Amino acid sequence: MEKYKVGMVSLGCDKNRVDSELILGTINKFYEITNDPKEAEIIIVNTCGFIESAKQESIDTILEMAEYKNKYKCKMLIATGCLTQRYGEELLELMPEIDILMGVNDYMKIHKLILDFIKGERKIFAANYSDDNINDGIRLLTTDKHTAYVRIAEGCDNYCTYCIIPKIRGKFRSRTKESILDEVRLLSEKGVKEIILIAQDLTYYGMDIYKENRLHELIRDISKVEGVEWIRLLYCYPEEITDELIEEIAVNDKVVKYLDLPIQHISNNILKKMARRTNKETIINIVNKLRDKVPGITLRTSLIVGFPGETEEDFKELCDFLKDYKLDNVGVFRYSKEEGTPAANMDNQIEENIKIERQNYLMLIQKNVVQELNKLKISKVYDTIIEGRKGKYFIGRSSEMAPEIDGTILVETTQNINNGDIVKIKIKEALEYDLVGEVYDEFSK
Known part of the structure; x- marks a missing residue:
């Protein structure tokens, strides 16, 4: 039997990201994971419901992904996360585009819920609440491999x-x-x-x-x-x-x-x-x-x-x-x-x-x-983890920078550096939030 292709849109904080990785890890052996929503036959939106702007982004994203049911290959739209846990059946009633609605405690059931929907072709509500479930499990990482x-x-x-x-x-x-x-x-x-x-x-x-x-x-x-x-x-x-x-x-x-x-x-x-x-x-x-x-x-x-x-x-x-x-x-x-x-x-x-x-x-x-x-960081040397390349620069983070929320270091070098390498970088220039540096050779002047 050909595997369905599943796409994931993860919103909100890094704790939500872990939930998304748990979902993908749970279903990975049953489905083909795709990063292209146009190719996905099942789309999962992991929502955030913390503040008003996050709630609105989640609703807008669900509606955007619902359009893929009309325009592309999507046959099933699943919404999960904090917004769905918070508003439950009310959200399902207001957004008929959702086929399966889950909360934050039902990730391990997702494959069964998908099969139940395919068999019955009826909407499924599974936003249960439990203080005991921490959702340990195998994850499919969405971060850089390092x-x-x-x-x-x-x-x-x-x-x-x-x-x-x-x-x-x-x-x-x-x-x-x-x-x-x-x-x-x-x-x-x-x-x-x-x-x-x-x-x-x-x-x-x-x-x-x-x-x-x-x-x-x-x-x-x-x-x-x-x-x-x-x-x-x-x-x-x-x-x-x-x-x-x-x-x-x-x-x-x-x-x-x-x-x-x-x-x-x-x-x-x-x-x-x-x-x-x-x-x-x-x-x-x-x-x-x-x-x-x-x-x-x-x-x-x-x-x-x-x-x-x-x-x-x-x-x-x-x-x-x-x-x-x-x-x-x-x-x-x-x-x-x-x-x-x-x-x-x-x-x-x-x-x-x-x-x-x-x-x-x-x-x-x-x-x-x-x-x-x-x-004050100009001329200082920092251990820097390399995360990619943009134009002539390698992109890295020092230990002072958390991913996605702090600045980056733009590294000028002709050396061959791989993603995940931790190299010493000497800072040459300070931009508004980012830094520019070069690979440090401790034996050169």
């Missing part, structure tokens, strides 16, 4: 007032250290050099199953896996960063000196309204401690502007923090009023035009910070 995301936990227990994730993804559930290490070994055997650890809150790892924070131990054990050269940490809440974790980052050569701290704001007034389990003093203390104990560490954060009740004084406090502490990379998001969250019912909602103004102003501050920091 880099892979490893999800060490699912769900979240923080219940920030603006966030719907706990209601979509459930309570925080750590994977066992053994299952994570098994996955890392398998990835390493496939040639993966950079392991990027992700979870909604990395620093809470182990608290549910081991009754204590075990992230530093997990990192240490991963670093012992042969073939792993870089370990990167994304989404570490500042209040949970322990001295043991800082020490492991400092002394372990395989842990890149890079940390993502999603602080969201710096004003104690707003942090309290957000129900964040931290305050300004704790955030500043951990930034200072990290910079003291791990010299040269790269710090990234995400911020929310326009949260209900954010005053001019609160916003100025945030601006001053960015100017004073000069974080290496910052993502700024406008507050999104999400139904089902406490913040949606708060007084003093901020007008959208003010949110936009504040977002633009913060990004201008950060642009100047990045340009200032990048100029």
Whole structure:
């Protein structure tokens, strides 16, 4: 029997990417995977439902892919992910183009659901909810072969007032250290050099199953896996960063000196309204401690502007923090009023035009910070992983750069370099966000 061709469109965060890779890994032996939706007979859209803009992108993508049923070879449209988990049958009713609708806990059933649809040719709704399923399994990587995301936990227990994730993804559930290490070994055997650890809150790892924070131990054990050269940490809440974790980052050569701290704001007034389990003093203390104990560490954060009740004084406090502490990379998001969250019912909602103004102003501050920091990198040498070529340049990332969200290094060389090679690059020029460099020869002048 000829295999159906399946295409995948994955939206949202890197945790969603892991879900998409699990789906593809689950169905890979039954179907032919294609990157061309025009050739796909089955199209899967893995949606994001975190904020309004992401929801709209997901809906637009489903409708766009639905057109392939009329114009090309598509016979079946499957929607899954956070949006479908959140809105369930309502979405299926509003979008009759969807043939199978799944949530975030049914990926391992997808082949059976496809067969059931083929047999019965009736719409299928399978957005079940379970706090137990972490969806371990074989993955088909969609990243470059030398880099892979490893999800060490699912769900979240923080219940920030603006966030719907706990209601979509459930309570925080750590994977066992053994299952994570098994996955890392398998990835390493496939040639993966950079392991990027992700979870909604990395620093809470182990608290549910081991009754204590075990992230530093997990990192240490991963670093012992042969073939792993870089370990990167994304989404570490500042209040949970322990001295043991800082020490492991400092002394372990395989842990890149890079940390993502999603602080969201710096004003104690707003942090309290957000129900964040931290305050300004704790955030500043951990930034200072990290910079003291791990010299040269790269710090990234995400911020929310326009949260209900954010005053001019609160916003100025945030601006001053960015100017004073000069974080290496910052993502700024406008507050999104999400139904089902406490913040949606708060007084003093901020007008959208003010949110936009504040977002633009913060990004201008950060642009100047990045340009200032990048100029200081000229003449320095960085280990750089090569990821492709564009024109006369090879494209690479230093350990200070996470894939797809930070800058890149444009490498000028006549040498033959392969994707996945880690080479020493000397920086020659600083652009707005990117750098230009050349292969460093330590024996030349």
